[in-house]
Amino acid sequence: MALSTAASGNNVPQRAVVIAAATALTALAFAAPAHAATGAAPSATTGITAAAAPPARDLGDCPANYACLWPGSNWTGSFRWQGTYNNTPVGSNINNNSRSSANWSDSRIACFWDNDNGTGDHMSEGPHSIRADLRLDPKPSGGNWYHKISALTWNNC
Numbered sequence: 001m002a003l004s005t006a007a008s009g010n011n012v013p014q015r016a017v018v019i020a021a022a023t024a025l026t027a028l029a030f031a032a033p034a035h036a037a038t039g040a041a042p043s044a045t046t047g048i049t050a051a052a053a054p055p056a057r058d059l060g061d062c063p064a065n066y067a068c069l070w071p072g073s074n075w076t077g078s079f080r081w082q083g084t085y086n087n088t089p090v091g092s093n094i095n096n097n098s099r100s101s102a103n104w105s106d107s108r109i110a111c112f113w114d115n116d117n118g119t120g121d122h123m124s125e126g127p128h129s130i131r132a133d134l135r136l137d138p139k140p141s142g143g144n145w146y147h148k149i150s151a152l153t154w155n156n157c
Contacts, residue, residue: 062102067110067125067152069098073133076100088151089116098149102130111157114139118151 062068066084071077071094081094089095095116103110103125110125111118121139131137134145 062104065105065108067112068102068104069094069149070100071097073099073135075102075130075132083152086118086153088113088118088153090150090152095150096147099134099146100130100132101125101134101149103127105154108154109157111153111155112145112149113151113153114145114148116150118153118156121148122157123149124157 061080063082063084066082068075068080068082069090070080077099079093081091081098083090101110101112105127107127109127112123112125114120114122121141123137123139123145125131131145134148137145139145139148
């Protein structure tokens with residue numbers, strides 16, 4: 001059925017405004033509250049949500065194509081351990097002493113193991129991924145990865 005010119009209306013700018021307004025209202029209706037992304041609640045007095053704090057350490061200090069471990073959560077601590085080969089075990093200063101990790105390789109999967117010889121439970125970390133707090137990563141046998149990493153292999157998880 002064809003519409004007449006009078007019924008369809010030739011007022012294109014007015015239609016564009018109505019469509020844009022309807023789209024904006026639909027987006028607002030389905031948007032999550034601002035605090036949903038950060039987990040922080042908005043201030044009761046201002047309604048403003050504080051942004052999440054940036055990482056305490058610049059992860060640029062983990063070299064390209066390396067996996068890195070830190071003794072502190074959020075990539076902090078007095079040192080950083082790094083490995084680019086199969087390291088079984090990891091360095092003695094970080095063995096069962098890591099709280100955060102990063103894999104700065106472009107294509108390899110870092111396999112962190114709970115036994116010095118690269119056996120037992122493992123945690124896979126894909127390319128360019130980070131873990132700020134290993135307490136949040138469950139181990140298959142129970143518990144979590146906090147202070148549990150003893151070895152690193154690549155792609156053989």
